């Protein structure tokens with residue numbers, strides 16, 4: 001069945017929460033407690049940017065999501081996540097392309113994001129034309145690209 005991208009709905013929040021939790025446990029285990037303490041702030045961010053929270057549905061199942069926010073003149077990708085069993089099937093790249101297209105439609109000329117230096121997601125960004133601009137906060141690599 002075809003992959004469908006749609007705007008998130010409230011019923012997606014538990015799956016998104018689990019995706020964020022998996023990410024923290026994998027890439028920032030030392031920060032899980034702090035992340036949990038700031039859950040209310042994260043929820044506020046998801047709700048305030050709900051129209052930029054996109055969900056991927058594959059075979060009628062939740063398969064992933066992405067969220068971007070305006071950050072000065074850039075459209076900043078805050079999170080992109082594909083369910084483990086669905087990875088390496090092009091869903092991440094489809095979400096990434098959709099984010100770029102939507103940001104462009106909404107007048108943003110630059111895209112930006114941060115990635116943990118060991119995270120292979122960096123390869124996906126590089127294949128999509130993102131350029132590493134250096135190291136930002138917490139040792140994360142900063143990437144940018146025109147939209």
Ligand SMILES: CC(C)(COP(=O)(O)OP(=O)(O)OC[C@H]1O[C@@H](n2cnc3c(N)ncnc32)[C@H](O)[C@@H]1OP(=O)(O)O)[C@@H](O)C(=O)NCCC(=O)NCCS
Pocket residue numbers: 023079080081082083086087088089090091092093094114115116119120121123124125127
């Ligand atoms: C990063 C992530 C979203 C990629 O999703 P995905 O659906 O597996 O990605 P795609 O199948 O679209 O991959 C596109 C390309 O990116 C690269 N890529 C993606 N994951 C990769 C990996 N684990 N190792 C090496 N290259 C990878 C490959 O070039 C891939 O193309 P290919 O499969 O034809 O070789 C997914 O691994 C994920 O959810 N990770 C956990 C959350 C996370 O780390 N998010 C990024 C935060 S910055």
